[in-house]
Amino acid sequence: MIDDLPAVGRGASPAPVAVTRTTNEDVRAQNLSAVLHLVHAAGAQSRSEIGAVTGLNRSTVTALVQELLDLRLVREESVKPTGRVGRPSLGVAADDDVVALSIVVDPRAISVALVGLGSAVHSRVRHDLASPPSPRRFAHVVASLVDGMRADIDRHYRLVGAGVAVPGLVDSRGTVLLSPPLSWRREQLAHRLSDVLRMPVAVGNDASVGAMAETRFGVARGVRNVLYLSGSMSGIGGGLVIDGSLLRGTSGFAGEFGHTVVNPSSALCSCGRRGCLQVEVNPATVLALLGRRGLDEDELDIELSVARDPVVLAEVARQVDVLSVALTNFVNAFAPEMVVLSGYLGVLLATSRERLSEAVRLHPVGSEGRTVRLERARMRSHLMQIAPAELAFEAVLNDPSAATSQL
Ligand SMILES: [Zn+2]
Missing domain, CATH: 3.30.420.40 (ATPase, nucleotide binding domain)
Known part of the structure; x- marks a missing residue:
């Protein structure tokens, strides 16, 4: 039976999920992740398109979509049929009310965008710099930019955390080992920023983050x-x-x-x-x-x-x-x-x-x-607005029900 296998790897968009799980519950969690990855990267999809890409049968797709709707990670919207004439059908799209902060720092500017799970950029602010910021100054500027967005976020959105793109070597714990353009060395950036913003923060190298986003959306x-x-x-x-x-x-x-x-x-x-x-x-x-x-x-x-x-x-x-x-x-x-x-x-x-x-x-x-x-x-400049948010969405995309329970 085809649904005994996880959907990952059958033509779905690149989904970094290890195929090591074995129980029914684990397979279900993995398929849930594959469906969310798909609508996140490819935009609104009909249930039959989801079935065609993931290889899952109709009733499984229906149940998974319902679970994602209950978790408020996706919403229904009409999609045009592809390649043939016909009426638009009711499709499924990633919910842009689920948001992450997308932060970019370079020697000349710090920018913060509020990005939805469906890639909408809800708002964006930029702070120009006369000289490269110290890590402390960077955290201070980001905190004040985010403070200006708080009321809007609290009123309209569910925030999963923040992702930061840095020009430099970044390890898997979010420590910037070396950034020559910023003159940073051994800076525990994820830790520092998470303390200041009081939310999960993930940090990545700007080119790696760009590469991932270009393969997902570009x-x-x-x-x-x-x-x-x-x-x-x-x-x-x-x-x-x-x-x-x-x-x-x-x-x-x-x-x-x-x-x-x-x-x-x-x-x-x-x-x-x-x-x-x-x-x-x-x-x-x-x-x-x-x-x-x-x-x-x-x-x-x-x-x-x-x-x-x-x-x-x-x-x-x-x-x-x-x-x-x-x-x-x-x-x-x-x-x-x-x-x-x-x-x-x-x-x-x-x-x-x-x-x-x-x-x-x-x-x-x-x-x-x-x-x-x-x-x-x-995607050019739009890419770097949305790409760092991918770091913050990773947990939700990889395990939708576990991650959503903490929102
Ligand atoms: Zn060199």
Whole structure:
């Protein structure tokens, strides 16, 4: 009987649930999680669509949906039939009244968004900074921004906690081991912020969080093996999703692709080595040649599309060449189905798609006929508004009834 098996792994969106449970109650909990993961990532689904994706039979889907409705994690809304004409049917969507705080910190700003389980951004506030904040100042600013949202949250929503994306190495307990852009070292951030906000707080590396969100909601949705690379002034971060799960490594921070050494005789990197990828491929030199400061991704797109200065074009071409060598190595090492470039690397892709596509074309023995898709991140700035909330939703998504009993 097919319902004896958990639904995870049968084409549902990547669901990081271990398939080790055995009792009926455990299988039910796991199927509940699979259904919630699906409507969370894919939006409103009819019951028959849920059945088709999870492989669960009709009566099981009906019972699971009812349980999620009782837990007030999903709500009913009409969905259009896909691919054929017909009347809209009553579908199931993640309930946006279940919310998490989505917090992003970089050297120039702290932003806090209130994000629903269905990915709605209910509100967003941003605090600009003149210099990188100390951990203490960061916690103080976040607390005051959240205080301004409290009345709204208490009146309208059920809050599960907060997720924070940090540019740096973060361990599985939410300690920032090192963040060169923020000058933080061995900072127990989850602990500190949880004390101040009086709610559960989860912390992750910004690129890893971005990688997970891009595979759940963005251009890599449903793709099981993805290499995600994101570039900014702060450096290059990455995430590797293998069989639907983010590779964490023994220390919890695998995917430091920015510190791949590509030119040992070049300039010093913040990590202490010379010629790391993020030193060689960086918007700072391009912006300096353009005579501009602080352009965002969209503005830099426009600037480079009209740039005619041969010095600027030569520097962009040099960086694209370095990036393509690195991409060839990464693709040969990990054999992803898709490479997603985000931030500044997405800008380089827009200027030089041909050159970079050639870099991910596999040539090694045994790879005949296999192509690696190269895509620019789709969600762009919206992604980083909602991505950190995923850290906070993890407990609810993985064990809906246990987590909801604490709300
Ligand atoms: Zn380095």
